[in-house]
Amino acid sequence: MIIGKISRISGPVVNARGMEGIKIRDLVRVGELGLVGEVIEVKGDQISIQVYEETDGLRVGEPVKSDGKPFLAELGPGLLGMIYDGIQRPLEVIRDQTGAFIARGASGDPLHRGKRWHFVPTVKVGEPVAHGDVIGWVQETPAIRHKILVPEGVAGKIVKIKEGDYTVEEPVAELDTGQKIFMKQLWPIRRPRPIAQKITAGVPLITGQRIFDVFFPVTKGGSAIVPGPFGSGKTVTQQALAKWSDADIVVYIGCGERGNEMTEVLTEFPHLEDPRTGQPLMNRTVLIANTSNMPVAARETSIYTGITIAEYYRDMGYDVALMADSTSRWAEALREISGRLEEMPGEEGYPPYLASRIAEFYERAGRVICLGSDKRQGSVTVIGAVSPPGGDFSEPVTQNSLRIAGAFWGLDARLAYSRHFPAINWLTSYSLYLDALQDWYKREIGPDFIQMRQELLEILQKEDELKKIVQLVGRESLSEPDKLLLDIARTVRDDFLRQNAFHEVDAYCPLKKQYYMMQAILAFYKTCQGLLGKIPYEEILKLPGWEQLSKMRYVPNDQTESYFPGFIRELSAASMTKEVVA
Amino acid sequence: MSTPLYAKAHRTITEIKGPLVFLQNVSDVRYGERVTLVDSAGHRKSGQVLEVGEDLVVVQVFEGSDGLDKKGTAVFFSGDVVKLGLSEDMLGRVFDGSGNPRDGLGDVLPETERPITGSPLNPVCRQQPFEFIETGISAIDLMNTLVKGQKLPIFTGAGLPANRVAVQIARQVIRQSKEELIVVFAGMGITSREYSYFYKEFQDSGALANSVLFLNLADDPTIERILTPRLALTTAEYFAFDKGRDVLVILTDMLNYANALREISSAREEIPGRRGYPGYLYTDLATNYERAGIIKGQKGSVTQLPIVTMPNDDITHPVIDLTGYITEGQIILSRDLDRRGIYPPINPLPSLSRLMNLGIGKGKTREDHRQLQDQLYALYAQGKEIEKLTAIIGSAGLGTTERQILRFTERFEREFINQGEQPRTIQESLNLGWELLSEVSRSELRRVEDKYIDQYLPKKAAAAPS
Ligand SMILES: Nc1ncnc2c1ncn2[C@@H]1O[C@H](COP(=O)(O)OP(=O)(O)O)[C@@H](O)[C@H]1O
């Protein structure tokens, strides 16, 4: 035990001296209340500590203690369905200790100590195992088998392993080296969990959101950023992804944002169904809540706690999606702490290491071959919200994130003002994963999927050019094909890209329905093009197809196959023309 | 908030700079501790410890450091963080920005004491807001509904009537709640004209008896403004969560609050962020704004209505921007509407209530509320676009539909928004909304379901050929 004394207090940063042997990133207990903190700087005899709780009332001279270990996340069965703060304190346990308001000095075990899990071994006595091997599993939720992995530094032949009910602190296996394996394992959150190999990913994370799945997909194992000014839809987007994406596990980090938004997740998720398993969504979700009014140093940590948990499930061979809302608040926490350390500031007061911290974080995303003899694959997809001051994307956090992330979903205040949601700007957003995913879409959904996507994008690009002309000379001076293009573009925007996150049907759109919706729009476009010159344009505008297209997104998802093929036939040239000419 | 002078006097000031006092050779000082300073003439000021080192203590002086001298000033450390004494007798009382009575009615005997910084409400204990608050203003009730437990700021510009709107809301919600609801009002850097206005309004309407006022005037010490909202919010939490009352907190003007924060930051020579505000402005504002909400299974609520002035009407100003990032929507006052004599000049287009969906609909306001709001919004947005376009290319080329929408837009501003001080019930607002929709042909009403059109659209218009 290393014991020193507080020598200075300045907000979340406390200095101490007399702590010989202490290392950077070591966990410390500060003051008589034993507030949790982490060493962030060692300078001769002086150390700087970022304290995860409010420091009001601390005095110079109070003790600081450490056992020389870094902050470790607790990993094991029982994480799913939990809500933690940034330093993995279970918020429900904290409530039981301190009531509705979080008081200082509260603590709680991240994993339930008393609960017994039924462990089923998958290896036998005598088998050699090493780091990353699966030795058994417990059924953590009806849909998720929690694999028990051999931890780092442990290897040998199994001498004892038995099916049965265990707490997370009882050994489930013993090796000939004398080492024991427990279900509870510890991991220093700032160190990425090791893998065998990163691989390129050719499978999209299906989100049920048309603008992402069709226009700007992200791979399982990819990364995307969602920058946007306030009120543009970052949080609704992140929550929609947490609800509907086809990940096995979701880690949702509320980083420096609103308390009510975490409550919303907590209220809704237990009652929503995971579209794939039919289980309550909460069963596949781990929440990290370090809201804006909770201590800023723990906010900085919340990101690492979250991604460590995500990597842990990835290592079992699962596809994990992590949402961080908002990475800007994390960056601001870095800036605040850096300021208290009186470090030399970089751009906009952020520390010079901002870019490398952001890169390190997004680099923890990826599709991997896990450690272990079975060569299983898993992935972590990272989706980070970014909150640029004044909505100006040229600021450092957006720019540095942009350089790393593979998909850019730019939210646009003007679209949000016109209540076009999701307010993703289709002209400036992009996905670098499209090439890698082409084959998948063609194979799994339809050979013309990519082609149709391209056609829709071109319609919107053309619309953008035409709109500039309209602003100068008015719509009436356009040719009929151009007028039609504008009207079809409006349909693409209003009836395809727009998606109401709060509508019971529209909130989630199956990929096959997305495909049919594209077909429907393009079929109708072709029909109208065929009619140009044959009937007055006013008549084309009266075709019933326009209104039908505007309602197709509300067609119940389970009627996709029974409704769309016929609908598309109806919109196609022959029948539509007959009706009009008659 | 007076402190007994039991402690030892320290006379070791080494430097006085702006609102900051630096001391040496003081031991046993707590971070955040409350401090009393007495100058050589015997004047008392209060302060708070901002930083403690082994041989240095930095104190921020709330009343400003004017008049303090290095040699003659004695500094007393209270041994405790800044707290506020609380009691139900605070109702009907007016305090200054440091929590001392300013109405001459003497001290309030506290029932309990709380640190004014508050503690974060555990997210698992929060109750999602769900209850509609009727402000009587159509542009809010129908278009951007306020919900109990919400924090919804008003973004205003210099000279726009934000205070009048705030007072109108306060009066109305107290009346609506049959005096169940109370108002806690914090004025930071308000002019004495505004002060008289608030005081008179609260008194004349009888709202004062159900209110607690904390007032820091423009010529009161600026640093005191750091305290004022915290005092108000501590009081609000006491009434809400100890006494089970619904509390509406009005904070005006948070720009002045942020400017006080900036002043301290620059005196400390901290690295300035955007426009000189400290890098921790977001966190600091959030620790105030997040003190709104409802606790699961408990009576009482804290609803916040902060008022923030946009310097130069600039919505990207850091204080406005960060407020928008923290609060649950925003009500934006428009100079254009105000110039045209429209009151309250609320521009519904950039305004937003993020919690609206939770507070409206069947059993709360009315089943058609959501869709009607959507439709009014869409048409008004369209109307403003058409207005813009006609300004460029003239109105000659306008079609019938466009002319109808323009007429709708005109009436929407003149009748719907421009309601004056007369409160409307939500039913009246909704009915007026439908009445305005009859300006456009039925086929334009794409955001409302047929069943609602049949039921609510005034009949004569519904019968007209579309
Ligand atoms: N996909 C969507 N469907 C419907 N409404 C949306 C959608 N996205 C955003 N909104 C609206 O915009 C508001 C602000 O969205 P939010 O995600 O909270 O913004 P941000 O996190 O960027 O500040 C929401 O309260 C909601 O009214």
Ligand SMILES: [Mg+2]
């Ligand atoms: Mg958000």
